[in-house]
Amino acid sequence: MEGQIIRTEYSEVMQKSYIDYAMSVIVSRALPDVRDGLKPVQRRTLYDMYELGIRYDRPYRKCARIVGDTMGKYHPHGDSSIYDALVVMAQDFKKGQALVDGHGNFGSVDGDGAAAMRYTEARLEKLTQEVFLEDLDKNVVDFMPNFDETEKEPVVLPVRIPNLLVNGADGIAVGMATSIPPHNLGEVVDAVKAYMKNNDISTRGLMRYLKGPDFPTGGIVVNKDDLVKIYESGTGKLRIRGRVEIEKLKGGRQQLVITEIPYTMIGANIGKFLNDIATLVETKKTTDIVDITLHFFCRFFRINPSRIIYHDPGLLCQFKIAFVAIPFLNGR
Numbered sequence: 001m002e003g004q005i006i007r008t009e010y011s012e013v014m015q016k017s018y019i020d021y022a023m024s025v026i027v028s029r030a031l032p033d034v035r036d037g038l039k040p041v042q043r044r045t046l047y048d049m050y051e052l053g054i055r056y057d058r059p060y061r062k063c064a065r066i067v068g069d070t071m072g073k074y075h076p077h078g079d080s081s082i083y084d085a086l087v088v089m090a091q092d093f094k095k096g097q098a099l100v101d102g103h104g105n106f107g108s109v110d111g112d113g114a115a116a117m118r119y120t121e122a123r124l125e126k127l128t129q130e131v132f133l134e135d136l137d138k139n140v141v142d143f144m145p146n147f148d149e150t151e152k153e154p155v156v157l158p159v160r161i162p163n164l165l166v167n168g169a170d171g172i173a174v175g176m177a178t179s180i181p182p183h184n185l186g187e188v189v190d191a192v193k194a195y196m197k198n199n200d201i202s203t204r205g206l207m208r209y210l211k212g213p214d215f216p217t218g219g220i221v222v223n224k225d226d227l228v229k230i231y232e233s234g235t236g237k238l239r240i241r242g243r244v245e246i247e248k249l250k251g252g253r254q255q256l257v258i259t260e261i262p263y264t265m266i267g268a269n270i271g272k273f274l275n276d277i278a279t280l281v282e283t284k285k286t287t288d289i290v291d292i293t294l295h296f297f298c299r300f301f302r303i304n305p306s307r308i309i310y311h312d313p314g315l316l317c318q319f320k321i322a323f324v325a326i327p328f329l330n331g332r
Contacts, residue, residue: 034164181263
């Protein structure tokens with residue numbers, strides 16, 4: 001029995017165990033790969049849908065079937081993480097380009113959650129099939145065994161575009177986090193073409209084609225002068241303001257229409273913003289507001305266009321940027 005006991009320093013065991021755990025979280029869960037811009041759960045879900053034949057030109061399939069098959073073959077980390085990833089890939093108000101075509105209740109920009117996976121259905125978007133998965137049979141990416149070595153899965157998907165920039169990414173790992181904003185697909189492609197023609201092109205040169213982040217909810221980047229520094233350093237903060245238009249109504253009244261909102265307002269912050277406006281009326285800090293109406297992406301305010309909207313913190317938000325991804329080094 002004594003010969004089976006390994007005597008070692010407790011601190012060394014804890015250090016090694018924590019490093020192993022941290023690397024597992026960083027590589028296998030939280031951060032995207034720079035080559036295809038996907039986290040493992042996203043990559044495995046898309047690949048499983050491809051293997052199941054759930055193409056863009058075929059009928060939708062139950063999300064419960066997709067989640068169960070993905071969990072059983074490739075991602076044994078619980079069904080909720082897989083379904084959450086599937087839902088986000090179908091939400092066009094979160095992604096620059098939706099990768100999954102969802103059918104049913106997949107949530108809303110106001111923060112409503114998606115319906116249970118037994119009710120919703122999904123299939124691949126045409127873009128996903130043709131740009132992300134089309135070249136899987138051309139021997140351009142490596143495959144590796146799955147967790148129990150009964151299946152093979154791609155190390156990365158053979159994506160034809162820089163998806164990390166197009167759709168962005170967010171995630172919290174151990175000791176690091178990523179927060180990459182989405183960008184316009186056309187601008188990204190133009191920037192790639194410019195880089196292919198001139199590998200020595202500067203950041204400012206690339207920004208002639210890639211103007212800056214392009215959020216699905218719109219908004220105006222207030223501190224555009226900081227973009228060059230942010231792209232060169234990989235970190236920084238964007239100040240995003242909502243877009244407000246003035247419409248004339250009968251009787252000489254005017255209406256402020258918020259047609260674009262800051263990306264960080266998605267979810268509960270929209271309701272908080274509306275409650276803050278209502279509080280201004282209830283506390284009689286303003287008498288300008290007559291009515292507030294919510295219409296999906298557009299927020300309609302029938303008010304006197306004076307001092308309220310642009311100075312309210314709800315329509316002027318910060319987006320923290322951290323370009324962190326798993327690099328491709330030495331063929332690994």
